[in-house]
Amino acid sequence: MKLFLEDRLFYRGNLHTHTTQSDGHKTPEESMAAYRDAGYDFLALTDHRKVTSVAHAPEGLVAIPGIELDYVLSNQWVHLLGLGVSQEIEQRCMPRGTVQEGIDLIHACGGLAVLNHPAWSLNTPELIASLRGLAAAEVWNSVSTLPYNADRADSSSLLDVAASQGAVLPLMANDDTHYYEQEFAKGWNMVQAKEKSVTGILEALAAGRYYATQGPAFHQVEITGRMVRVSCSPVESIVFCSNVPWTPNRSQVGHALTEATYELTDRESFIRVQLTDAQGHHAWSNPVARQWIR
Helix, strand or coil: CCCCCCCCEEEEEEEEEEECCCCCCCHHHHHHHHHHCCCCCCCECCCCCCCCCCCCCCCCEEEEHHHHEEEECCEEEEEEEEEEECCHHHEEEEEEECCHHHHHHHHHHCCEEECCCCCCCCCCCHHHHHCEEEEEEEEEECCCCCCCCCCCEEEEHHHHHHHHCCCCCCEECCEEEECCCCCCCCEEEECCCCCCCHHHHHHHHCCEEEEEEECCCCCEEEEECCEEEEEEEEEEEEEECCCCCCCCCEEEEEEEEEEEEEECCCCCCEEEEECCCCCCCCCEECCCEEHHHC
């Protein structure tokens, strides 16, 4: 199986953005112009409990409707993105509802549900594994580190533990933009859509045809039997991550690496690939559960 189609373009986008319609520092129009000028192809405005709309998106930028729902539990917070939701979700969301009810509501309003910044939220693997209907989780959240927060931007280790408990979720990198300063354009998603449109982007997200990155590029991840083959832009390391703590040849380190192979063991229930370039920037492939491998 190949994770990426060979005849489709990749489009760059951020799926977690706040504006002056909630607690962001730019208006919706200013936000969209900033991302368009930074070379983005699509953007989701995801204000808190509000579906922010704009009359006209800047030329070249696709506007994905979205919302962020939030829940405070006894020992953790849970924030959910609703991507592609209808406006009716504003009237239907219940501040005191459960997280699962929030996921179900996002589905009922036509959207994809994404778990935001699980490391920042102190989410437990047990909670993540208990949720049903998540389309993805944020592996990177740009605002969840200095100078705004404790250094909990990277949720990869936590999501590996959750995956080992059965919650094998696709991975997104988002800015969670509020200030449009140090967190701006630090993590994004490369989505392989049939067309550059709301429908095209959402269909590709639902199908998992994307990867999360801070800069490095995946060209292909192919799994044939036990063999995993990766081709990518030049990086300093290619790491094959799974539920097994140690295996031979997991971490391949060098200068300007552009390919690597790895043989799966009998004990591995999922596999994902993480790239790191010379500047320390990462890219994350979506994990593949063993039963999905053909």
